[in-house]
Amino acid sequence: MxxxxxxxxxxxxxARLEADAREVIARYPDSRSALLPLLHLVQSEEGHVTRxxxxxxxxxxxxxxxxxxxxxxxxxxxxxxxxxxxxxGVCTNTLCAVMGGDAxxxxxxxxxxVGNGETTEDGKITLEHIECNAACxxxxxxxxxxxxxxxxxxxxxxxxxxxxxxxxxxxxTRGAPLCTFKETARILAxxxxxxxxxxxxxxxxxxxxxxGLRLAKGEAAPGRVVSPRSADYPSDEExxxxxxxxxxPQRTSASDPHHPSGPVAEEGE
Numbered sequence: 001m002x003x004x005x006x007x008x009x010x011x012x013x014x015a016r017l018e019a020d021a022r023e024v025i026a027r028y029p030d031s032r033s034a035l036l037p038l039l040h041l042v043q044s045e046e047g048h049v050t051r052x053x054x055x056x057x058x059x060x061x062x063x064x065x066x067x068x069x070x071x072x073x074x075x076x077x078x079x080x081x082x083x084x085x086x087x088x089g090v091c092t093n094t095l096c097a098v099m100g101g102d103a104x105x106x107x108x109x110x111x112x113x114v115g116n117g118e119t120t121e122d123g124k125i126t127l128e129h130i131e132c133n134a135a136c137x138x139x140x141x142x143x144x145x146x147x148x149x150x151x152x153x154x155x156x157x158x159x160x161x162x163x164x165x166x167x168x169x170x171x172x173t174r175g176a177p178l179c180t181f182k183e184t185a186r187i188l189a190x191x192x193x194x195x196x197x198x199x200x201x202x203x204x205x206x207x208x209x210x211x212g213l214r215l216a217k218g219e220a221a222p223g224r225v226v227s228p229r230s231a232d233y234p235s236d237e238e239x240x241x242x243x244x245x246x247x248x249p250q251r252t253s254a255s256d257p258h259h260p261s262g263p264v265a266e267e268g269e
Contacts, residue, residue, distance in 0.1 A: 005055070006050070006051035006052045006054065006055040006065075007051075007052055008052065008055070008056075009045075009052060009056065013045065014056075017041065017042070017045065017056060018060070020041055020189075020191070021034075021038055021041060021056075021060045022060075024037050024038060024041065024189065024190055025038075025060065025061070027190070031061050031062065032061055032063065034061065035057060035061060035063070035068065035071055036071070036075075037188070037189045037190045038056075038057045038060060038061065038189070039053070039057060039068075039071065039072055039078050040078075040185045040186070040188040040189035040190075041185075041186070041189040042054075042056055042057060043078060043079065043182075043185040044182045044183070044185035044186035044189060045182075047079065047082060047083055047181060047182055048078075048079035048080060048081055048082055048083055049072045049078045049079060049080065051065075054068045054069055054072060076130075077188075079126075082119065082123075083119055083126040083181065084119045084120060084123055084124050084125045084126035084181065085123065085124050085125075085164075085180045085181055085182075086124060086125050086126070086144050086145060086164050086178070086180070086181065087126050087128065087143075087144065087145055087146075087181050088108070088125050088126065088127050088128070088142065088143075088144050088160075088161060088164075089127075089128050089129070089130035089142065089143045089144075090104050090105040090108065090127070090128075090129050090130065090140075090142050090157070091129075091130055091131070091132060091133055091135075091139070091140060091141045091142070091143070092105055092129040092130070093131050093132040094132075095136045095139045096132075096136070096139040096140040096141055097140075098139075099139040099140045100139075100140045100152070100153065100154070101129075101139070101140035101141075103154055104140055104142065104152055104153070104154050104157045105127075105129050107154040107157070107158060108127055108157060108158065108161060109127065111158050111161070112125060112127055112161060114126075114127050115127075116128055116129055120165070122165060124164060124165045125161055125164060125165060126181075130143065133148075135148060135150065135209075137206075137208040137209050138150030138151055138173075138206065138208060139151075140152050142157050142160070144160070144164070144170070144172070144178060145178060145179065145180070145181050145184045146184060147172035147174075147175045147176065147178055148172050148173055148174045148175055149172055149173055150173040150174065150206075151173070174206060175201065176193065176195075176198045176199070176201045177195065177198060177201065179193075179195070179198075
């Protein structure tokens with residue numbers, strides 16, 4: 001059955017969002033270009049892009065709801081349903097998976113009792129697997145509301161989500177301090193981060209990312225990075241448990257009949 005038109009925001013919410021939206025739209029010579037930040041704006045209001053949010057964006061930009069929906073459903077950064085205060089994304093792309101991302105993702109699913117894209121009962125954590133975040137030299141990487149948590153293990157990732165659920169302070173390994181997903185969405189909409197020192201703490205390339213650049217410039221090579229599984233790991237430190245897909249192989253299409261690869265039908269069918 002066709003859906004009824006989406007309800008509008010309450011009057012006071014609508015007035016506040018309209019003022020913000022006009023500020024965003026004024027930054028662009030073509031108002032249509034403001035659609036992405038406006039989707040972040042409505043997401044900051046309700047935690048995901050609702051039908052009401054789609055209607056609002058369409059009305060502000062002179063678009064159809066179909067045009068707005070086409071964009072909102074194309075990008076994974078826009079949520080289609082209620083989500084948690086903290087979006088915990090585990091990179092399961094090639095290098096992170098090999099270095100332990102698969103094991104971390106599977107462990108967090110068990111620990112939190114949720115599947116991919118699902119939210120814990122307390123509304124704190126939404127867990128998902130994500131694609132490459134261009135931090136392969138810090139694999140495996142977990143992101144929380146788009147802030148980096150580098151060189152993770154099953155134990156460190158489990159402690160991190162427990163701390164988030166308990167309301168304890170959690171600091172990213174790089175970048176600005178964490179804020180809630182709604183607050184992050186408002187910043188992505190183009191509004192200033194009001195927290196003291198947050199902008200100055202913005203993440204940048206770390207030492208491991210800059211090794212090649214420094215060598216190309218003729219600078220002295222930094223100290224050698226030693227793998228935690230290497231035999232010459234510093235003797236005064238205990239090598240952390242760091243399971244990878246080699247240490248604890250995960251099911252793949254070759255071994256899991258429930259997830260076959262390749263064609264599922266004969267050619268021409």
